[in-house]
Amino acid sequence: MSDCIFSVRNLSVTLQTGLGLARVVDKISFSLQGGEILGLVGESGCGKSITAAALMGLVLSPQGLVTADQIKLGDKNLTQLDEASLRRVRGSEISMIFQEPLTALDPVFSVGSHLSTVIRRHRGENRRQALRSSVDMLERVGMADADRIMQSYPHQLSGGMRQRVMIAMAMACRPKVLIADEPTTALDVTTQAQVLTQLSELGQSFGTAILLITHDLGVVAQACDRALIMYCGRIVEEAPVKALFGAPTHPYTAGLLAAVPRISTGRAQRVQAIPGLVPHPAALSDGCHFANRCQRADTRCRTLIPNMRSVDGPTNSHLHACHHPLEHSCHAD
Amino acid sequence: MRIILHNIIHGLLLILGVTLISFLLMVWFGPDQTYTLIGKNATASQIMEVRHELNYDQPFMRRYLDYLVELFTLDLGASNSSGEQVNSILRRTLPVSLALMLPGFIIGNLLGIVLGLIAAFRKGTWSDRLITGLSVTGMSISFLIIIIGLQVLLSTPYGLNLFPVRGWQVEDLSSYLAYVTVPTLSLILVTLGYNTRFYRAVFIEESSREHIRTARAFGASPATLMWRHVLKNSLVPITTRIMFSIPLVVISGSLLIESYFGIPGIGKVSFDAITSGDQPILKAVVGLTAVIFVLIQIATDFIYRLVDPRIS
Amino acid sequence: MKTPQALTLSRVFPANAFESDKGRGRVWSKLRRDKAGLLGLVIVTVFLLLSLGVLFGWLGQGWSIADGGRWEPMSVNHWLGTNLLGQDIFQRAVFSTRTAFEIGLAVSLLSTLLGALLGALAGWYNTKLGGNWVDGSILWLMGVLDSIPFYLFVAAVAYALQGWPWAMHVAMIVTFWTTTGRLVRAEVMRIKSRGFVLSSRAIGLPVPVILIRHVLPNTLHILLVQASMAFVAAIKTEVILSFLGLGVQDSVSWGMMLAESTQEVLAGHFNNFLTASFMLFILLLGFNLLADALQDAFDPRQASL
Numbered sequence: 001m002s003d004c005i006f007s008v009r010n011l012s013v014t015l016q017t018g019l020g021l022a023r024v025v026d027k028i029s030f031s032l033q034g035g036e037i038l039g040l041v042g043e044s045g046c047g048k049s050i051t052a053a054a055l056m057g058l059v060l061s062p063q064g065l066v067t068a069d070q071i072k073l074g075d076k077n078l079t080q081l082d083e084a085s086l087r088r089v090r091g092s093e094i095s096m097i098f099q100e101p102l103t104a105l106d107p108v109f110s111v112g113s114h115l116s117t118v119i120r121r122h123r124g125e126n127r128r129q130a131l132r133s134s135v136d137m138l139e140r141v142g143m144a145d146a147d148r149i150m151q152s153y154p155h156q157l158s159g160g161m162r163q164r165v166m167i168a169m170a171m172a173c174r175p176k177v178l179i180a181d182e183p184t185t186a187l188d189v190t191t192q193a194q195v196l197t198q199l200s201e202l203g204q205s206f207g208t209a210i211l212l213i214t215h216d217l218g219v220v221a222q223a224c225d226r227a228l229i230m231y232c233g234r235i236v237e238e239a240p241v242k243a244l245f246g247a248p249t250h251p252y253t254a255g256l257l258a259a260v261p262r263i264s265t266g267r268a269q270r271v272q273a274i275p276g277l278v279p280h281p282a283a284l285s286d287g288c289h290f291a292n293r294c295q296r297a298d299t300r301c302r303t304l305i306p307n308m309r310s311v312d313g314p315t316n317s318h319l320h321a322c323h324h325p326l327e328h329s330c331h332a333d
Numbered sequence: 334m335r336i337i338l339h340n341i342i343h344g345l346l347l348i349l350g351v352t353l354i355s356f357l358l359m360v361w362f363g364p365d366q367t368y369t370l371i372g373k374n375a376t377a378s379q380i381m382e383v384r385h386e387l388n389y390d391q392p393f394m395r396r397y398l399d400y401l402v403e404l405f406t407l408d409l410g411a412s413n414s415s416g417e418q419v420n421s422i423l424r425r426t427l428p429v430s431l432a433l434m435l436p437g438f439i440i441g442n443l444l445g446i447v448l449g450l451i452a453a454f455r456k457g458t459w460s461d462r463l464i465t466g467l468s469v470t471g472m473s474i475s476f477l478i479i480i481i482g483l484q485v486l487l488s489t490p491y492g493l494n495l496f497p498v499r500g501w502q503v504e505d506l507s508s509y510l511a512y513v514t515v516p517t518l519s520l521i522l523v524t525l526g527y528n529t530r531f532y533r534a535v536f537i538e539e540s541s542r543e544h545i546r547t548a549r550a551f552g553a554s555p556a557t558l559m560w561r562h563v564l565k566n567s568l569v570p571i572t573t574r575i576m577f578s579i580p581l582v583v584i585s586g587s588l589l590i591e592s593y594f595g596i597p598g599i600g601k602v603s604f605d606a607i608t609s610g611d612q613p614i615l616k617a618v619v620g621l622t623a624v625i626f627v628l629i630q631i632a633t634d635f636i637y638r639l640v641d642p643r644i645s
Numbered sequence: 646m647k648t649p650q651a652l653t654l655s656r657v658f659p660a661n662a663f664e665s666d667k668g669r670g671r672v673w674s675k676l677r678r679d680k681a682g683l684l685g686l687v688i689v690t691v692f693l694l695l696s697l698g699v700l701f702g703w704l705g706q707g708w709s710i711a712d713g714g715r716w717e718p719m720s721v722n723h724w725l726g727t728n729l730l731g732q733d734i735f736q737r738a739v740f741s742t743r744t745a746f747e748i749g750l751a752v753s754l755l756s757t758l759l760g761a762l763l764g765a766l767a768g769w770y771n772t773k774l775g776g777n778w779v780d781g782s783i784l785w786l787m788g789v790l791d792s793i794p795f796y797l798f799v800a801a802v803a804y805a806l807q808g809w810p811w812a813m814h815v816a817m818i819v820t821f822w823t824t825t826g827r828l829v830r831a832e833v834m835r836i837k838s839r840g841f842v843l844s845s846r847a848i849g850l851p852v853p854v855i856l857i858r859h860v861l862p863n864t865l866h867i868l869l870v871q872a873s874m875a876f877v878a879a880i881k882t883e884v885i886l887s888f889l890g891l892g893v894q895d896s897v898s899w900g901m902m903l904a905e906s907t908q909e910v911l912a913g914h915f916n917n918f919l920t921a922s923f924m925l926f927i928l929l930l931g932f933n934l935l936a937d938a939l940q941d942a943f944d945p946r947q948a949s950l
Contacts, residue, residue, distance in 0.1 A: 056549075056550050058546060058549055058550060087552045087553075087554060088552060089552070090549070090550055090551060090552040091550065091551030091552035092552065095550070095551070096547075096550040096551075098543065098546075098547060100543065103542065103543040103544060104543050104544055104546075104547045105544055105547065106544040106547070106548065106562055106566065107544070107566070107641070107642070107643055108565050108566055108568075108640070108641060108642060109565075110642075118551050118552075121551075121552055121553075122552060153642040153643070155642070155643050166547075169551065170551075346785060347785070347788055347789060347792060350785060350786070350788070350789030350792075351789050351792050351793055354789060354790075354793065355793055355798070355801065358798075358801040358802060358805050359801045359804075359805070362805035362806075363801070363804065363805060469930065469933045469934065469937065470930065472877075472929075472933055473877075473926055473929035473930040473932075473933050474922075474926055474929070475881050475884045475885075475900075475903070475922075475925055475926075475929075476881070476884070476885060477884050477885060477888050477900070477903050477904075477907075478884075478903065478918075478922045478925065478926070481903065481906065481907060481910055481918060482922075484910070485910050485915075485918075489910070489911060491910075491913055491915075498911065580792075580794065581794055581795060584794035584796075584797060585794040585795045585796040585797060588794075588796045588797065588800075588889075589796065589885055589888070589889075592888075592889065593888070593907070603797055604796075604797075604800065604889065607797070607800050607801055607804055608804065608890075615801075618797070619793065619794075619797070622792070622793070622794055623792055623793075626792040
């Protein structure tokens with residue numbers, strides 16, 4: 001737990017929705033170290049993407065209100081920066097890649113223009129240097145004929161190539177933190193694996209911490225070191241990936257894992273869906289939001305919000321927020 | 334190659350349609366000139382003679398085909414009323430209309446784009462509300478009210494009395510400016526509301542695209558977002574609007590302005606031709622407008638290719 | 646975290662994930678909260694009542710009586726003075742409300758109807774590959790009508806049908822429908838593949854029934870907005886046509902009053918001009934505000950195209 005590069009304390013986001021105000025992100029806290037990959041996992045609509053937007057400072061004031069005690073990036077506290085300073089940080093120290101690279105890239109600009117603009121803006125290079133750095137970056141993400149790609153427009157590339165261009169853009173300034181919002185959801189499975197490998201290699205060599213947002217537990221297992229499980233805007237469990245898969249303690253996490261089809265055990269097992277639906281964020285109850293879908297819930301769960309508590313004692317690497325956690329006789333490690 | 338062929342066939346069909354409909358309306362059902370040419374007390378043989386000269390005794394298809402031949406050979410004949418060659422009338426009036434309408438057309442669109450950008454950029458703030466409010470107000474004022482109002486305010490002793498009331502005695506730059514100012518201001522005022530609204534909507538649509546969010550996530554400033562990303566992505570609808578309104582503004586817009594201010598341009602000439610039944614002029618104006626429309630369509634297709642790499 | 650005030654460019658992103666219900670009730674409640682839209686509705690209602698008053702013979706009946714001197718100033722007898730012929734300007738302005746609604750309603754209803762029918766037919770018979778002859782010819786007709794300079798066309802129709810009091814109306818209807826037609830065509834192409842349309846095709850309903858019962862009602866939001874815009878366009882066009890001498894006959898309209906005033910203002914008589922301008926402006930503003938509010942209520946994202 002040495003070099004904490006990014007730490008967030010009590011981040012909340014309130015949005016104006018059709019049904020009134022909704023707190024879609026509720027006091028979440030976490031921290032990241034250089035080179036590690038932290039998964040942020042949850043069903044669609046649980047607040048993952050809005051968390052990413054809030055961290056980047058992209059939630060706009062009339063529609064959404066963002067509060068946080070602290071968002072610390074290196075030695076900067078992002079909550080105290082003005083918009084102009086934030087712009088200097090965005091794309092250079094904290095960067096982001098998106099789910100759908102076709103719509104996320106500007107259709108009327110070439111790949112070279114996308115890359116060199118970012119490089120010139122943040123690294124202050126001149127046009128020629130920036131073009132050369134762009135080609136370097138493209139080669140770094142495994143593009144064979146970078147010179148041709150530079151001239152191409154987004155619609156001329158395949159999905160995997162577009163996402164690599166996005167990664168090249170996002171990593172061009174060697175950011176401290178990269179937020180990857182469902183980066184592989186729009187890709188087919190083989191490309192998905194390549195892109196994930198690329199991401200983690202670049203993260204390792206640049207010392208970039210990656211917050212990998214996904215709904216896919218397979219992606220978490222494949223790429224992440226640790227993971228946060230999010231439900232209705234709250235973090236319900238935080239654990240190293242091995243502990244999470246081996247010994248989930250929050251009933252929701254356990255439910256998610258049971259919903260993943262497995263073929264490892266000889267005979268086919270029935271996939272178990274979590275009963276009920278995710279409630280609308282403007283209509284959340286008091287207490288634990290998962291209570292009305294949880295078989296273990298009692299009156300305490302419905303009235304009192306459970307706090308994050310350590311599962312594994314002083315190591316403090318496995319935490320959950322549950323009044324009635326699942327017990328595991330032999331905890332992993 | 335297939336696209337060019339498609340364009341040509343499409344264009345020919347359009348020209349056929351436009352000429353057919355306008356020929357039917359303006360020539361076949363248009364005013365009969367027999368009596369204006371020879372007076373009320375003509376003998377039957379005189380009437381026959383004049384009608385034959387005007388081709389009134391020919392069947393419809395024959396007259397229509399003759400017209401098409403005239404149009405494509407640019408052999409447009411002479412005006413019935415003045416005897417002047419139609420080609421020379423067009424050469425005389427078209428430059429006047431262009432000189433009269435273009436400044437207002439260009440300024441009106443540029444201002445609309447700038448105001449639309451500001452409004453879209455500050456969507457929901459008071460400056461957006463002010464701009465959209467003024468646009469709606471502008472859209473609610475009739476062209477005629479604007480012309481009369483500006484004329485009274487700028488050209489009469491009841492107002493500033495700075496410019497000539499009407500007419501078009503243009504010899505040099507200063508007289509040009511004197512005569513063109515009030516019509517130009519009218520044209521800007523009457524189109525600005527519509528232009529601003531249109532461009533604002535286009536810019537808002539474009540600024541809600543995901544790649545704008547990406548640009549923001551990479552530290553682009555608001556100015557960069559608007560001028561670089563939003564404006565460049567909006568070039569297709571902007572091109573469409575500007576290109577296709579050229580013939581309409583030059584002919585339709587000039588019709589009112591020229592009639593009001595007594596300016597001898599193409600609009601006034603065509604309106605006079607409608608009311609007097611001067612068929613050679615009408616046929617020429619309508620036919621040429623259709624041809625220009627087709628040319629503009631082809632030019633617009635070409636511009637699309639320049640501004641949007643996805644179109645090829 | 647800072648929440649930047651100035652930059653309000655894009656929607657907050659997945660916020661619209663919660664935006665699912667789009668029922669009639671929501672439209673109405675949005676409309677009720679739109680102050681500008683309500684103002685527009687009030688204006689239009691007041692003018693509508695005025696025009697009904699004229700229609701039933703309670704108001705403005707003395708519009709053609711020339712019992713005053715030429716260009717009399719405001720007085721007890723003639724509240725807003727008289728025109729060149731000694732006719733009462735106030736009475737003429739009030740009577741013109743009826744003319745405006747006659748033209749506006751006839752043109753907006755019929756042109757919207759025509760646009761809805763032809764647009765729906767074109768959209769229905771559109772095939773993604775190439776095209777069907779119905780779609781092709783309707784598109785061709787729209788292209789042709791849009792390529793004829795508008796005032797020239799209207800003037801030509803008005804002239805060709807001269808003497809017939811509805812010439813001007815017909816001219817406007819024939820040219821105004823194309824915009825509605827294009828919008829409806831696009832919308833029909835979109836809803837054609839939806840479940841409720843597919844199912845009514847599957848049970849073998851005839852095409853006209855599907856179009857009228859199931860498809861067109863779903864384009865109502867376009868039709869309402871287009872109808873109110875056509876109303877505005879019709880009244881504005883009437884002014885121009887009246888100035889050109891092709892407007893209403895044996896009646897009076899704000900356009901006729903403005904046309905009269907073009908000569909008067911140079912001699913310093915502004916009553917006709919100001920009265921007609923004011924009435925015209927307020928009614929058009931009312932309709933424009935209403936059209937805006939309708940558009941916003943039906944489709945907040947596509948506001949004011």
